[in-house]
Amino acid sequence: MKLTHQDFDDVRVVCVGENRIxxxxxxxxxxxxxxxxxxxxxxxxxxxxxxxxxxxxxxxAVVAALKAVRHGQRLELAALHPTVQRVFHLTRMDTVFTIHTSVATAVEGIANAS
Amino acid sequence: MRPEGNLAHQNSWEVCPQPKEHELRLILPATDAAVRRGLQTIKHGLEPNGLAADEVASLEIVLAEILNNIVEHAYADHPEGLIDIRLSQADDGLHFLISDRGNMMPGGEPPLGLQANLNCDIADLPEGGFGWFLIRELAHELRYAHVDGENKLSFRMAIGQKR
Structure with a gap:
């Protein structure tokens, strides 16, 4: 499993290097x-x-990752392919997670909010 | 032995209501890696059918869930097991028959796959049980039988219909 990460001021962006989970x-x-x-x-x-x-x-596994975060820590998702989006939508997990269209919008949103 | 499941009334699997031409057959070892490769092979084999991206997505979701279940449950104690996949295009979609010689489904029926209740604390969210829900959402005419030591699961994907 290839996971790479990049830290910004208050957000760690974790990128999945594989094409399937x-x-x-x-x-x-x-x-x-x-x-x-x-x-x-x-x-x-x-x-x-x-x-x-x-x-x-x-x-x-993504739900488990959400459940594993510390108290007060948040896990958000970005840049879902249509098939992945479909699985989240069908199972209604899209109502549980905050999902951003791209990393850029997610990180920009963070910058604008602060 | 009396066949179990909702196909018990069907005497012979050789009587196939769908035309046999353009049938694709694939036999895979029951491993995660072979399932991955098998899904790629099937998607590649269906390219001439000109399926839309969302049709291929539905197909891959359903097939991945069914094949993973066979690897994890039916062949839980038999890593050397084989999975036999047959598919054919008909006017009303793609018809599948998937067979294995692993453990029978519990109670002789596929799980109901109900929608999980997500109105709960994050700590209580389910981490499993999505597979059969997805299969039942996306596949039609799902039938299962355990006959002569063999699990047979058939279903139709309403994709690639003749218009």
Whole structure:
């Protein structure tokens, strides 16, 4: 599982380098996300622009990553491909997560708000 | 042995209501890696059908969930198992028959796959159980039977219909 991250003032952007989060890599994703949120600032932005496909195991791992954040820490998502968006929409998980159209809008939004 | 499941009335699987031409058949080892490759092969094989992107997305979601379940549950104790996938295009969509020789589904029926309740604290959100919900949302005429030690699951994806 290739996860890279870049830290800004109050947000850590975690980019998934793989094109799928599926049964084959879901557990690894969950563990690596947990390590990155443990050591990260109050806001974590998961950049999914490379992820073309996510199955129910992958969705479960993203939910697990949300549940693993510290008290007061937030996990948000950005740049969902249509198939990934579809899985979030069908399962109504799009009502649980804050989803940004792109990393740029998410980070810009943060800058404008502060 | 009496066949279980809602296909018990069907005596022979050889009587296929759909035309056999343009049938694609794929036999995969029951591993996560082989499932990944198999999904790519099927998507590639269907390229001449000219499916729309959202049709391919629905297909990949349903197939991935069904095949993952076979790897994780049906063949939980049999890593050497095989999965047999047959698909054919008909006027009303793509018809699938997926067989394996692993464990029978619990109770002889596929799970209901109900929508999870998300009106709860984040700590209580479900991390699983989405698979059968997605399958049942996107697939039509889902039927399952366990006959002579074999699981047979058939369904139709309403995609690539003749217009």
């Amino acid at each position: 599926d049964a084959a890599c879901a557990i690894q994703f969950k563990d690596e996300m947990r390590a990155l949120s443990d050591s990260g600032p109050a806001r974590i932005l998961l950049d999914l622009q490379n992820v073309e496909f996510l199955d129910s195991s992958g969705l479960g």
